[in-house]
Amino acid sequence: MRKTIVAGNWKMNGTRESIKTLLDAITDRAMKIDGLVTLVCPPAVYLSQVVDQIADAPVAVGAQNVSEQSKGAYTGEWSLEMLQDLGCKYVILGHSERRSLFGESDELVAEKVAATLEAGLVPVLCVGETLGQREAGDALVVVNSQISATLQRIGIEGFASVVVAYEPVWAIGTGLTATPGDAQEVHAAIRAQLAEKDAIIADNLSILYGGSMNAANAAELLAQQDIDGGLIGGASLKADEFLTICAAAAESRK
Template sequence: MRKKIIAGNWKMNKTVGEAIELANAVKLELADCNDVDVVLCPPFTALKSVSDIVSETQIAVGSQNMSSEDEGAYTGEICHTMLKEIFVRYVILGHSERREYYKETDFWINKKVVKALEKNLRPILCVGETLEDREAGNTEKVVEVQVREGLKDVDAAAFTELVIAYEPVWAIGTGKVATAQQAQDVHAFIRGIVKDMVGAEAADAVRIQYGGSMKPDNAVELLGQPDIDGGLIGGAALDATSFAAIVKAAI
């Protein structure tokens, strides 16, 4: 049975001081949680502080991005060595905001996924369609390309380490949310793609999160779907009580 995973993507929110306060509050709520994998993904500036706070708990730390390069003249980038030095274990890759605002392509996202796995970091690969895609009936087409291209050249054995996050772009930060059935349908479709790519065993093992405005009041229904293995939480992750409630809904 796949263990649920709830990751909080803090995005470009929280100073170091604010991040310390939030991490301590989450720690108070969830330090002894063993039934769900919990990941906090603060901004780069707060990664070390948050990592220190949760270091003796079951809570893991994730980065919101990572370079595909090992080191060098790449101004503004962060490499795997820098992340691992401060005990980061997960890295969010291909988030829709990176795709839209910074024009990250499937090719570059795939390079990052491969590098993360090579360096023993766990990628959370984000995929999902825009409102225009959905209304045009292109949800499956868009998602399939992102999954296949994002996970190109990834061995079947690695699917136990990586996570896929389905995030309908139209439901991120808008207050809109896919119905539980809509979300389940796409998650099942993604699992089918993985099965076609690398086989049934890997498809059954890979965890697929829902990443579109999951909140305490809809978490139970969403997380109760057979192919939804957790959540990539945005706004609700900025409040310790709300985030903890979502985690507890996954138990």
């Protein structure tokens, strides 16, 4: 059965003090519900603080990126072994900002997914189209190609342990949001693409929506058949907003 996942991507935001305040509010009200995962992904320098602070709260911790290399002379990088050592369970991979700002290719993202699976962590594979690609009618083609690169590397069996996040690039941090129907169309297409290889794995895959989901639109988005949670950016830095989304996710499981 699919898990419903609400993941907060804090990006490059936060201080020790602000993170403590945010986590205090989240852990105080986080819900322990079967099949619902509340996930926070802080900047790497604060991972240890976050892992220590959540203690026994029903909150998981993830990283925003990782090297595909296991160790060595890679100044400024961090490895999967380091993330395991800290207690991370999830890793966001292929976020559009990593692809556009740091030049990560589909093939590199696929390598990172493969390495993450091998290490026993859960990859959150991000895919999505730009505004120009959507306006050209190529949204599904782009997403299909991004999924295909990882599928070729890990096989359909690997997707049994992967989470996918659809994030239309034009809706990230802009306040624009795909309509529930538009988002559902892409989520359904992702599931259908993988179902061609294995219907059971595709049906059990959690696919998150990652384009400016917030407290006001979460319930309508999460009501869609193939939307299984959210990858939340700005709204995850506000405890009340993030918890409202978590509550909508919990309601969607009823």
